[in-house]
Amino acid sequence: MTESAGIAVVFTPLDWLWVVLLITVMIVCGIIFYRLGKRSEADFFLAGRGLPWWLPATSVYATHTATDTPMWICGTIYKYGMRGIWFPFFTAWTAISAFVSTRIFRRSLAMSQAEWQTLRYSGLGAELLRGWLAGWQTFMNMFVLAWVSAAMGKICTYLFAWPNWVGVVAFTSICAIYVLVAGYWGVIMADFQQGVISFLVITLVSFWGISVAGGPSGIVSRLGEIGEGWRLNPFHFDGFWGLDTSAFYTADFLTLLIMATLGGIGMGNFIDWYPEAQRIQSARTVRDASYSIWAGGFVTLIRNSVWAVAILAFFVMYPAIESEAQYEMGWFRLGFEHLPAGMIGIFFAGIIAIHLSTISTHLNLGALYATRDLYHHYINPEASEDKLVKVGRLNTLLLLLGSFLLGLTMQSITSWLIFALWLQAAGIWIPSLLQVVWWRFNSWAYLSSWIANLVMSWLVVWVLPEIGVLPDLPNYLNFWMLAVLVSLVYLPVTFMTDPDDREHLIRYYVQARPLGFWGPIREEAARRGLLTEEGRA
Amino acid sequence: MSLFKKTWTAEEADHWTMHDFLACLFGVLAFVLVTLGVAGSMLLQTWGYVALGFAVLFTWLTFKVIDPKLRALSEAFEKKQAGFLDSVERQNRWED
Numbered sequence: 001m002t003e004s005a006g007i008a009v010v011f012t013p014l015d016w017l018w019v020v021l022l023i024t025v026m027i028v029c030g031i032i033f034y035r036l037g038k039r040s041e042a043d044f045f046l047a048g049r050g051l052p053w054w055l056p057a058t059s060v061y062a063t064h065t066a067t068d069t070p071m072w073i074c075g076t077i078y079k080y081g082m083r084g085i086w087f088p089f090f091t092a093w094t095a096i097s098a099f100v101s102t103r104i105f106r107r108s109l110a111m112s113q114a115e116w117q118t119l120r121y122s123g124l125g126a127e128l129l130r131g132w133l134a135g136w137q138t139f140m141n142m143f144v145l146a147w148v149s150a151a152m153g154k155i156c157t158y159l160f161a162w163p164n165w166v167g168v169v170a171f172t173s174i175c176a177i178y179v180l181v182a183g184y185w186g187v188i189m190a191d192f193q194q195g196v197i198s199f200l201v202i203t204l205v206s207f208w209g210i211s212v213a214g215g216p217s218g219i220v221s222r223l224g225e226i227g228e229g230w231r232l233n234p235f236h237f238d239g240f241w242g243l244d245t246s247a248f249y250t251a252d253f254l255t256l257l258i259m260a261t262l263g264g265i266g267m268g269n270f271i272d273w274y275p276e277a278q279r280i281q282s283a284r285t286v287r288d289a290s291y292s293i294w295a296g297g298f299v300t301l302i303r304n305s306v307w308a309v310a311i312l313a314f315f316v317m318y319p320a321i322e323s324e325a326q327y328e329m330g331w332f333r334l335g336f337e338h339l340p341a342g343m344i345g346i347f348f349a350g351i352i353a354i355h356l357s358t359i360s361t362h363l364n365l366g367a368l369y370a371t372r373d374l375y376h377h378y379i380n381p382e383a384s385e386d387k388l389v390k391v392g393r394l395n396t397l398l399l400l401l402g403s404f405l406l407g408l409t410m411q412s413i414t415s416w417l418i419f420a421l422w423l424q425a426a427g428i429w430i431p432s433l434l435q436v437v438w439w440r441f442n443s444w445a446y447l448s449s450w451i452a453n454l455v456m457s458w459l460v461v462w463v464l465p466e467i468g469v470l471p472d473l474p475n476y477l478n479f480w481m482l483a484v485l486v487s488l489v490y491l492p493v494t495f496m497t498d499p500d501d502r503e504h505l506i507r508y509y510v511q512a513r514p515l516g517f518w519g520p521i522r523e524e525a526a527r528r529g530l531l532t533e534e535g536r537a
Numbered sequence: 538m539s540l541f542k543k544t545w546t547a548e549e550a551d552h553w554t555m556h557d558f559l560a561c562l563f564g565v566l567a568f569v570l571v572t573l574g575v576a577g578s579m580l581l582q583t584w585g586y587v588a589l590g591f592a593v594l595f596t597w598l599t600f601k602v603i604d605p606k607l608r609a610l611s612e613a614f615e616k617k618q619a620g621f622l623d624s625v626e627r628q629n630r631w632e633d
Contacts, residue, residue: 085572092572095564099557099603107614109625118628216581232580234573261565287611290603294564298596301568305575312580372629381630511621515553532548 009159009336015345022197022349023174026356029193030178030186037182041376041388044183045368046111046282051188053288053295056279059188060296061303062195062357063275064091065202068151069354070307075328077311078321080248081231086256088304094276094297096264098290100515101436105267106280106289107512113137113268113277114373117443119512120435122504125443125497132447134373137274141366142399144271145172145359146406152355153407158329159336159348168407175356176400179363180393184282187360194353201350202303204343206310209334213313222316231312245472255476259429265515266432270425275361278368310334367395426479427453427486437516439505444497449490456485506530543605547613550606560603567595 037044069088076084110116114133118126149168156167178186213219223229230236238247263269267277276293283289314330321327335347371392376383383391431449434441461478464470473481499505502524508514509521510530525531538554570592577585627633 082576085576089568089572092565092568095568096561098564099560099607103610107621109618109622111629115625115629119625210579216579220580220582232582234576264561285611286614287604287607290607294599298568298571301572302575305572306579308576309579377629377631507624511624513551515557531551 009344010341011344011348012341014342015348018345018349019352023352026190026194026353027174027178030190030360031181033182033185033189037185038386038389040385041372041392042111043185044389044392045364045372046278047184047188049282050284051282051288051292053283053291055188055192056283056289056292057295057299058195059191059357059361060094060276060279060293061299062191062198062354063361064272064296064300064358065195065198065303065354066148066151066358067155067351067355068148070202070331071151071154071328073304073307074311074314074330075324077308078315078327078330079324081228081236082234082308082312083236083248083253085234085304085308086253089256089301090260090263090270091272091297091300091304092260093264093270093272094293096261097273097276098264098294098297100265101267102276102280102290102293103286104436104512104514105277106283106286108508109281109511110277111281111372112368113274114369115377116267116277117446118377120500120508121443121446122501123443125447126500129443129447130373131378132450133268134369134377136450137369138366138374138395138399140271140274141362141369142402143406144362145366145399145403146409148355148358148362149403149407152351154329155332155351158332165408169404171352171355172359172400172403172407175359176363176396179360180396183389183392184278184364187364188282190360191357194357197353198350198357199299199303201347201353203306205331205335205339205347205350206306206313208339209310209331210313212334212338213316216309219309219313219316223312226319228315228319231315241476243471243474243477245474247474249474249476252474252476255479259479262433263429266429266434266436268435269429269432275365278361278365307331363396363399366399367392370395370399426482427456429479430483430487431490436514437518439509439518439521440499441494442497442500445490445494448493449486452486452489453482456482460485541601545606545609547609550610550613554606556602556606560599563595563599563602567592567599570595 036048039048042048073084073088076087078084080087105113105116108116108119110119112134114130114137117129117133120126121129149172150164152171153164153167156162156170157164178190182189210216210219214222220229220232223231235253237250237253238244239249241249241251259269267273276296279292279296280289283292311330314334318327318330318333321330332351336344339347371388375391375395376388380387428449431441431446435446460470460473460482465472502521505521506525506528509518510525522531538556540556540559542556570588574585574587574589574592578589579585624633
């Protein structure tokens with residue numbers, strides 16, 4: 001990570017009081033659920049599947065508000081103006097998911113997305129897929145922990161001129177206390193208050209920054225004066241399509257829009273699906289699950305817009321920053337350079353809340369995959385609930401240590417996120433839809449799409465451009481190229497391998513009631529009378 | 538079938554209907570409009586206020602269309618959940 005020089009932020013005793021007070025409340029709030037968390041595996045990882053919609057909804061919002069998020073959004077808005085708002089718009093997948101994939105997944109009762117693979121598919125392919133996804137998700141959660149911790153390290157270096165490792169290690173370790181003690185109960189309860197705190201702080205700092213920049217009218221007129229008025233237009237694109245990697249084409253916008261919305265039909269299209277799947281399953285009813293995902297996404301988009309306007313304010317004040325590493329810190333600079341003494345501590349406490357809410361989720365989620373899918377399913381299926389909770393805690397600790405090692409090697413936040421959030425998902429975007437809507441799509445096809453996508457995304461985005469075989473392509477072309485290339489692998493695999501076991505598919509259909517092309521399975525289930533209330537009883 | 542159908546049987550609610558499609562459509566529109574509306578309103582732009590107003594409208598429509606159906610299917614499923622959960626646990630432990 002390119003380190004910014006520290007700035008002279010003066011923390012008064014009142015500022016430190018806010019920081020200490022809020023950290024104490026966050027830790028205590030998590031720890032008091034110790035007794036609930038240790039009752040069973042379902043309590044340690046799903047809070048007993050009994051939460052009202054607004055708790056997982058707050059957690060959806062809080063989890064996706066990380067310390068790296070304002071850097072990423074700041075990076076895109078500073079670079080592209082208001083049209084950059086469409087990059088983080090991928091959250092809109094929750095609008096369709098709430099009423100499609102969320103409903104189907106909640107009815108499957110799978111504790112994790114990896115477990116869902118063995119409910120949806122059958123045989124060796126399903127088990128390979130579950131093992132693969134469990135291992136991959138354990139690593140990915142460690143990876144997310146690392147990049148979020150790296151962002152915190154960058155902020156602390158910028159703010160206090162601390163060595164990078166101090167910011168990476170210190171606050172993540174604080175969070176680990178209540179995740180280790182209370183599991184998902186601690187995560188969800190701490191997320192609730194962290195979500196509220198972070199939303200208030202984001203609003204406060206953003207409005208403060210806008211005010212300092214001259215207010216809304218001042219920003220609009222100033223942008224006009226410096227010839228940058230186009231930045232106010234969310235639909236100001238550089239033509240329909242093209243090959244310039246620094247441009248933002250209508251094709252980019254349409255790709256993002258299609259990917260974000262239709263993606264809600266599938267499961268596993270985005271890395272965000274995995275924490276959401278845990279929240280969906282922790283909701284007490286199907287209805288609660290649907291509303292939690294919808295509301296969480298809705299509030300996240302409001303937050304994006306508040307940030308976007310604040311970054312325009314930052315641009316007006318500092319319009320000539322060329323270094324990405326510098327301008328992606330814009331929102332933090334608005335707060336630390338312009339808030340009065342006494343409020344800086346609230347801002348920093350808000351940043352800590354933002355950080356902890358994300359860290360806690362991924363610590364618990366990574367441990368879920370390692371415990372439920374690897375340990376419980378493959379290593380010790382007969383393990384007692386007490387043993388499973390202990391293994392869950394051990395896995396949480398291992399993830400924490402692994403994330404520290406990775407976090408100290410991270411480079412640019414924005415590039416990593418753009419790669420991870422959509423390019424890496426490009427090849428599995430369509431297969432993730434197909435596995436929900438098409439009975440004939442089988443485990444071998446989905447497994448092959450994952451492997452092909454992992455290889456091809458690195459080749460197309462990084463390796464081939466580096467050695468001059470491919471030019472650097474705009475993001476939308478990378479996305480569609482990967483989607484087509486990977487389909488050349490999974491479509492033949494689908495038709496060259498047998499469908500999944502019919503009895504298994506019928507059992508899954510009767511329970512989950514998936515949408516789409518399930519004709520033969522639905523007809524067989526209906527013929528046996530399994531789709532009526534009496535038949536299912 | 539009425540757009541704002543209030544009473545659903547469990548069996549009716551288990552089928553995918555136009556209500557699901559409309560909830561998705563209205564939901565997406567609400568999401569696009571709230572993104573534009575909040576930003577535009579904060580910049581005191583007329584289009585921002587208009588977008589925000591429509592975002593509220595589509596949010597209301599989303600829930601008006603889908604809530605009765607969601608309640609019905611949700612209640613029906615919860616009655617069966619214990620049995621399904623037992624089956625999922627047995628599969629996880631290789632007993633089924």
